[in-house]
Amino acid sequence: MSSNHINNHNRQRYSEMTSHHSSINNNDHVYQVGKLTSIALLVGTTSLALLGCQSSPAVSSTAASKSMIDFNTADSAQSQAQGRAFNASLTAKSERYQQLFYQEKYPNTDNQAKSHLLAAIRQHLATEHVAVAQANYQAVPFIDPDSIDAGSSSLLRTIIEAYVYKPDGDYDESDYEDRQTEAMAELAAVSAESNKCNDNEDDDAYEVCVVEDVNYDENGYSRSDYQSESYGEGNYDTDDYESDSAFSKLSKLNPKSMIEQYEAIQMAKQQSEAVEGSQSATSTGVIGQMLSMFHRTPEQIAASNAYQYQNLTFNSVSQYKPKQRQLQSVYSYDYVTPTISSSIQIPLAFDFNNSRITVDPSAIMPIVALVNPENTPLPNQMTSHTVSFGLPESITAQLPPAVLYDAAITAIQSSMAELAPEHFSAVDIHNDAFAKEVGASQAVKVYFGSKQSGEMIGKTLKYMTKSLQDYVDANPQKYPDGAMLKTALAKVQLYNKGYQSADVGALLQLIEAIGPISFNQINYYYLDRSDRLLGKQQRVNIGGDLMGSTTSVLNQVRYDKSSFNKHALTPLLTESFGPNAKAAIDGNAWMAEQRQQKERLQAARYARYDYSGSSDDDYSSDYADGDSGYEAAEYDSADSQDDTDIEDDAADDADNRVDGQ
Numbered sequence: 001m002s003s004n005h006i007n008n009h010n011r012q013r014y015s016e017m018t019s020h021h022s023s024i025n026n027n028d029h030v031y032q033v034g035k036l037t038s039i040a041l042l043v044g045t046t047s048l049a050l051l052g053c054q055s056s057p058a059v060s061s062t063a064a065s066k067s068m069i070d071f072n073t074a075d076s077a078q079s080q081a082q083g084r085a086f087n088a089s090l091t092a093k094s095e096r097y098q099q100l101f102y103q104e105k106y107p108n109t110d111n112q113a114k115s116h117l118l119a120a121i122r123q124h125l126a127t128e129h130v131a132v133a134q135a136n137y138q139a140v141p142f143i144d145p146d147s148i149d150a151g152s153s154s155l156l157r158t159i160i161e162a163y164v165y166k167p168d169g170d171y172d173e174s175d176y177e178d179r180q181t182e183a184m185a186e187l188a189a190v191s192a193e194s195n196k197c198n199d200n201e202d203d204d205a206y207e208v209c210v211v212e213d214v215n216y217d218e219n220g221y222s223r224s225d226y227q228s229e230s231y232g233e234g235n236y237d238t239d240d241y242e243s244d245s246a247f248s249k250l251s252k253l254n255p256k257s258m259i260e261q262y263e264a265i266q267m268a269k270q271q272s273e274a275v276e277g278s279q280s281a282t283s284t285g286v287i288g289q290m291l292s293m294f295h296r297t298p299e300q301i302a303a304s305n306a307y308q309y310q311n312l313t314f315n316s317v318s319q320y321k322p323k324q325r326q327l328q329s330v331y332s333y334d335y336v337t338p339t340i341s342s343s344i345q346i347p348l349a350f351d352f353n354n355s356r357i358t359v360d361p362s363a364i365m366p367i368v369a370l371v372n373p374e375n376t377p378l379p380n381q382m383t384s385h386t387v388s389f390g391l392p393e394s395i396t397a398q399l400p401p402a403v404l405y406d407a408a409i410t411a412i413q414s415s416m417a418e419l420a421p422e423h424f425s426a427v428d429i430h431n432d433a434f435a436k437e438v439g440a441s442q443a444v445k446v447y448f449g450s451k452q453s454g455e456m457i458g459k460t461l462k463y464m465t466k467s468l469q470d471y472v473d474a475n476p477q478k479y480p481d482g483a484m485l486k487t488a489l490a491k492v493q494l495y496n497k498g499y500q501s502a503d504v505g506a507l508l509q510l511i512e513a514i515g516p517i518s519f520n521q522i523n524y525y526y527l528d529r530s531d532r533l534l535g536k537q538q539r540v541n542i543g544g545d546l547m548g549s550t551t552s553v554l555n556q557v558r559y560d561k562s563s564f565n566k567h568a569l570t571p572l573l574t575e576s577f578g579p580n581a582k583a584a585i586d587g588n589a590w591m592a593e594q595r596q597q598k599e600r601l602q603a604a605r606y607a608r609y610d611y612s613g614s615s616d617d618d619y620s621s622d623y624a625d626g627d628s629g630y631e632a633a634e635y636d637s638a639d640s641q642d643d644t645d646i647e648d649d650a651a652d653d654a655d656n657r658v659d660g661q
Contacts, residue, residue: 103421114424116531117444118417124533125409128321130564135314135555139301142543142550154545156514157291162261164287165268295548311337314555317569319577325352325405328577330569345569347386347576352405355396358388358577358584375594386576388584398485403471404464411463415456415501423447427524438535438558440526448521454508458501465492516546534559 103111143149153161296304313336318329328349335342349358361382369376391401429435429443448456469489472479479486512518524537536557543550564570575581 108421109426110421110424113426113444114419114421116442116527117424117446117525118413120525120527120531120533121416122413123531124559125413126322128323129559130561131316131318131320131557131559132563132567133316133318133555133557135553137309137312137551137553139296139304139309139543139549139551141298141301142545142548145298156516157545158262159258160291161265161288162258165261165265291546294546297548301549311335315567315569317564317567317573319564319573325402326350328573330573330576332569345572347572349386349577352401355391355401356388357390358386360385360576361387361585372594375597382585384582384585386581386584387587387590389587398483399468403468407464407467407471408460410467411460414463415459418459419452419455423452429526434524434535434537434556435526438526438560439528440534441529442527444525444527446523446525448523450508450512450519451502451505453519453521454505455501458499458504461492462496462501465489465496469493516544517542518544518550 099106107115143152313334315332315334316329318327320327326349328347330345330347332346333344345360346363347358347360348363351358364387365376423446425445427443427445429440432440432443435443468485472483472486472489519540519542522539525533526535526537528534536555536559538553538555538557540553540555541550542553558564
């Protein structure tokens with residue numbers, strides 16, 4: 001046996017004897033020592049494990065020597081080599097850091113997609129082009145039947161139902177009928193008393209009726225007696241009335257009561273479904289019934305798709321001229337089935353350089369006919385297919401529409417450029433049918449939810465304000481201090497400093513969270529290899545839980561001339577706005593003529609009051625008859641001579657009377 005083994009054996013025996021002796025003397029001391037020993041072993045094991053994860057000192061020193069300068073060495077060649085290695089290490093680290101965070105210099109996939117799309121949009125808006133669009137609709141249940149949320153109400157609907165919920169026992173129809181019968185009896189009694197006063201021809205009796213403060217309303221009922229007998233004078237408590245008001249419950253709302261209301265309404269729903277198959281109408285009152293009416297069942301949604309949306313399309317053709325700042329379009333709302341065909345077509349054009357808008361008269365004539373039916377021309381009386389309206393000079397002098405147009409175009413591009421790259425993503429188009437139709441080689445997806453839409457709105461408003469402010473500053477002679485536009489822009493600039501564009505997105509998210517609507521946009525832009533925009537596909541989802549459905553609008557736009565030339569609406573666009581189109585009717589002149597004619601009729605009407613044969617009594621009686629009497633007199637006299645002759649004769653008579661006086 002070796003000496004080391006003997007020594008270890010002796011130490012082990014000594015340890016056992018010591019431990020045994022200690023256990024005899026003090027068991028608690030042994031427990032504490034064992035506990036401390038365990039803790040020490042645990043800490044030691046952990047420290048060893050951590051030390052094992054670290055690199056060895058030799059390796060660390062070697063790595064450091066290659067990248068760090070050793071100032072303890074006086075060898076110049078070694079120092080220069082270490083300096084070059086140090087600089088190379090710094091350069092590599094800096095480049096790697098920039099690749100991680102500086103996406104402008106080292107763009108990732110999202111940044112590359114965003115860059116391609118922005119280049120395509122800038123080129124598209126600066127180039128004359130045509131567009132053909134078609135939109136289709138489809139409705140789907142707001143919650144998928146297979147979803148875990150199926151059968152659950154939204155938080156907004158739950159709060160509304162819990163707020164208006166009342167147990168069935170709170171609605172006592174017999175008490176309501178009794179109160180209604182008593183009220184009718186009181187009204188009959190008051191009516192009888194009023195008849196006594198009316199039938200009594202004695203003046204004293206009439207005075208008594210008046211002194212007793214019997215006030216009759218337009219239906220012959222006594223309001224004072226009805227109020228005093230029904231509620232009692234001095235006993236009418238406004239607090240009792242307010243307690244019946246729905247708004248008075250607002251002060252009593254608290255989480256505990258709302259939870260109790262929610263539990264009660266869920267129990268009522270389960271019982272109603274077991275008995276009737278639907279919730280009791282009295283538990284949620286009129287509001288509950290309205291919510292049920294708005295909510296669409298899956299069967300109703302399927303019927304809408306089969307009989308309405310499947311046969312309905314929204315079509316348009318457009319021509320965009322950026323240098324002239326013109327946009328000419330024809331919109332068509334078409335419903336086509338094997339037995340029914342209907343189409344509403346409206347040409348519409350904007351000319352920002354000339355501050356004019358041109359539209360088909362059929363779009364505005366129904367409104368004009370309501371305002372001025374006597375002078376509304378019939379379709380066969382129109383000399384042109386379009387009517388043109390221009391902004392008043394008082395408005396264009398303050399802010400030319402061309403300046404506003406340029407500010408809007410620049411603002412949209414700049415706002416989209418500031419959106420985060422993660423909202424832009426390149427998509428695979430190998431199996432995209434629409435991409436094959438337009439001949440695209442790449443596509444970029446842009447998601448606009450409530451957050452991104454609100455951010456775009458905020459940024460666009462700020463950019464437009466800045467552009468208009470630059471225009472005002474560049475024309476000080478046109479906008480001196482105190483000018484309306486300059487003052488308004490200064491105020492808007494002040495408000496713009498109080499919020500960030502992302503706050504608008506957060507506000508829309510809040511509206512979407514608590515409101516009965518959810519909305520988002522998904523846009524696909526199709527490009528060729530030279531970043532030219534070939535087409536666009538936009539999906540807009542509108543809906544909410546209160547309606548029980550989501551309506552998807554899928555709009556496909558093509559920017560090729562081939563589709564434009566063979567489209568059915570293109571001939572109407574050419575006929576309305578082409579080089580050989582008839583000149584549009586001057587809507588401003590037509591409105592001015594109508595206004596002047598109305599003023600002449602007004603002047604003739606007042607001149608007729610001063611005829612020599614009229615008296616004050618006749619003048620008063622004419623006023624008593626109202627305007628309808630004046631108009632009737634005009635139209636009666638119009639039977640014998642033309643309206644224009646009446647106006648001229650009346651005006652001449654008025655002038656002669658003034659000269660004679």
